[in-house]
Amino acid sequence: MFKNKFKKVVGAVAVAGALLVSGLPASAAPDLTPIRDKYPDAYQFQWNGDNTVTVFFRDSEGKSYSRTYTCVTVISGTCYVYK
16 A cells, blocks of 8 residues: 555656656747747748748838748747747
């Protein structure tokens, strides 16, 4: 019976630790920002699936152009880049 309780406690601690560590990259790096916050004038963000996002902009003449950025980290589907 003691072993069973011990296994449950160890499992709970492992899960809690994993949850804390998974949230660590964003809070440990205050110089990271979501890509949507960095480029508020963009009209479209395309997730490319390989930790890159293509951001689409319009210039003053209305012409569209794009630029592809590499995510520093991805947390819950949000691409984070340096400020």
